[in-house]
Amino acid sequence: GAVVSQHPSRVICKSGTSVKIECRSLDFQATTMFWYRQFPKQSLMLMATSNEGSKATYEQGVEKDKFLINHASLTLSTLTVTSAHPEDSSFYICGGGANEQFFGPGTRLTVL
Amino acid sequence: GQNIDQPTEMTATEGAIVQINCTYQTSGFNGLFWYQQHAGEAPTFLSYNVLDGLEEKGRFSSFLSRSKGYSYLLLKELQMKDSASYLCAVSAHRGSTLGRLYFGRGTQLTVWP
Numbered sequence: 001g002a003v004v005s006q007h008p009s010r011v012i013c014k015s016g017t018s019v020k021i022e023c024r025s026l027d028f029q030a031t032t033m034f035w036y037r038q039f040p041k042q043s044l045m046l047m048a049t050s051n052e053g054s055k056a057t058y059e060q061g062v063e064k065d066k067f068l069i070n071h072a073s074l075t076l077s078t079l080t081v082t083s084a085h086p087e088d089s090s091f092y093i094c095g096g097g098a099n100e101q102f103f104g105p106g107t108r109l110t111v112l
Numbered sequence: 113g114q115n116i117d118q119p120t121e122m123t124a125t126e127g128a129i130v131q132i133n134c135t136y137q138t139s140g141f142n143g144l145f146w147y148q149q150h151a152g153e154a155p156t157f158l159s160y161n162v163l164d165g166l167e168e169k170g171r172f173s174s175f176l177s178r179s180k181g182y183s184y185l186l187l188k189e190l191q192m193k194d195s196a197s198y199l200c201a202v203s204a205h206r207g208s209t210l211g212r213l214y215f216g217r218g219t220q221l222t223v224w225p
Contacts (some may be wrong), residue, residue, distance in 0.1 A: 043199060043215040093154050101213055105152040
């Protein structure tokens with residue numbers, strides 16, 4: 001299957017700082033990438049759809065000014081959590097592919 | 113929205129067969145996925161059904177009935193390492209966006225020796 005990498009795998013930051021998460025498609029070109037968030041014992045919730053060369057589409061209730069998405073190339077999408085707060089602590093996962101979606105290994109964000 | 117329902121928990125013994133059911137209500141159906149997720153890890157793709165019927169892949173099989181909005185994942189010859197959460201996800205069109213997945217809450221399977 002397709003390979004998606006994600007970096008960093010784990011990050012701990014202080015409240016108020018910004019954190020950038022990178023998602024790369026290693027063996028396919030991704031015009032669209034999806035960013036999910038998963039809280040403990042919960043399922044994946046789609047946050048936004050990242051579109052190469054255009055603005056991201058955000059799900060209802062997700063603040064676009066807080067979760068900045070950039071998809072500047074066909075192999076890289078980034079999610080920046082701005083002014084992070086403890087309630088933003090979660091497991092962030094990116095996904096991409098054609099009909100079959102493959103996921104990156106995830107980023108565990110802990111905001112102190 | 114999309115309604116995807118699957119049992120919260122299931123248990124089985126090593127070597128047994130277990131069937132995890134998933135029902136869904138959706139518009140713009142574009143396929144159904146099953147993923148396996150171990151604690152603290154990202155989901156791993158297991159299967160994809162877009163047409164009715166059974167897809168077999170080794171110890172795992174997945175079935176889809178679009179008219180009934182129903183799917184199941186069948187796991188045979190269970191092994192301890194199969195203990196994980198199994199996520200049912202429906203792909204649905206939304207406007208011009210293809211491939212967007214809606215996830216169920218996941219079924220936590222525990223395999224006992």
